[in-house]
Amino acid sequence: MALTPSTMLALGTQAPDFTLPDVVSGKKISLDSFAGKKGLLVMFICRHCPYVQHVKAELARIGKDYASKDLGIVAISANDASNYPDDAPDQLKEMARELGFTFPFCYDEQQETAKTYQAACTPDFFLYDEERKLVYRGQLDESRPGNGKPVTGRDLRLALDAVLAGGRVDPNQRPSVGCNIKWKAA
Numbered sequence: 497m498a499l500t501p502s503t504m505l506a507l508g509t510q511a512p513d514f515t516l517p518d519v520v521s522g523k524k525i526s527l528d529s530f531a532g533k534k535g536l537l538v539m540f541i542c543r544h545c546p547y548v549q550h551v552k553a554e555l556a557r558i559g560k561d562y563a564s565k566d567l568g569i570v571a572i573s574a575n576d577a578s579n580y581p582d583d584a585p586d587q588l589k590e591m592a593r594e595l596g597f598t599f600p601f602c603y604d605e606q607q608e609t610a611k612t613y614q615a616a617c618t619p620d621f622f623l624y625d626e627e628r629k630l631v632y633r634g635q636l637d638e639s640r641p642g643n644g645k646p647v648t649g650r651d652l653r654l655a656l657d658a659v660l661a662g663g664r665v666d667p668n669q670r671p672s673v674g675c676n677i678k679w680k681a682a
Contacts, residue, residue: 500617500676504633507667511536511628512612516572516602519589525600527628530568535631535659537652538622540615540677542573543591544582547674548618550641554649555619556595558656565660569599574610575618575678577603583678610677617674623655623665631659634669 515526530536539555541548548555559569571592577584585603592601604610613622623632632655639645651670658665 499673501671501673502620502633503614503616504669504671505614505622505630507630507633509630511538511622511624511630512609514572514604514609514612516604516609517585518600519585519603520592520597520601523600525570525602529600530570533568534566534626534662535656536568536624536628537570537656538613538624539569539571540574540610540613540618540620540622541571542575542580542583542618542675542678543587544575544580545618545675546641550639551619551636551647551649552591552595554636554647556597558649558652559598560596562656563598567656567660571597571599571601572604572609572615573601573618574604574607574615576607576680577605578680580678607677607680615677617672617676619674620672620677621652623652623659625659631655631665632669633672635672640673 513527575583637650639647
């Protein structure tokens with residue numbers, strides 16, 4: 497299990513546009529799908545990664561806890577499914593159904609969206625304000641597989657709550673860490 501940190505993209509960066517299929521509904525999801533929302537959380541996750549496995553129930557809870565809020569949430573998997581079949585769209589669909597995801601779970605087969613977001617690991621979180629400027633990119637919380645700390649989603653939840661309240665997100669952020677995104681061979 498190779499530990500890879502997020503890139504910690506510059507705060508204030510504009511959210512790149514994307515159009516990807518939701519593995520559950522088959523609908524095309526884009527940045528415009530969340531127009532009018534006070535905030536947008538973009539999560540790069542997958543099925544096989546032990547770091548995602550460690551926090552997957554909390555990701556589902558965040559989806560449920562914020563479903564009635566003025567927040568868009570989308571999960572994206574960009575792993576090379578030919579070499580990591582657990583991350584193929586049918587497996588992602590099964591994961592979304594098992595966990596009861598209330599948000600779209602998209603598959604980035606060409607890996608272009610992951611590259612434009614500068615996603616590096618799973619899980620990797622990007623939170624944008626109403627103007628779609630990056631206000632948070634960092635860890636879910638202090639928990640990691642095997643460190644004994646409970647999964648609470650504390651860091652991400654504080655940022656989500658600040659955006660929804662129209663407040664300032666603390667710029668002191670710790671990178672997310674996880675498995676590297678499984679890029680296709682060039």
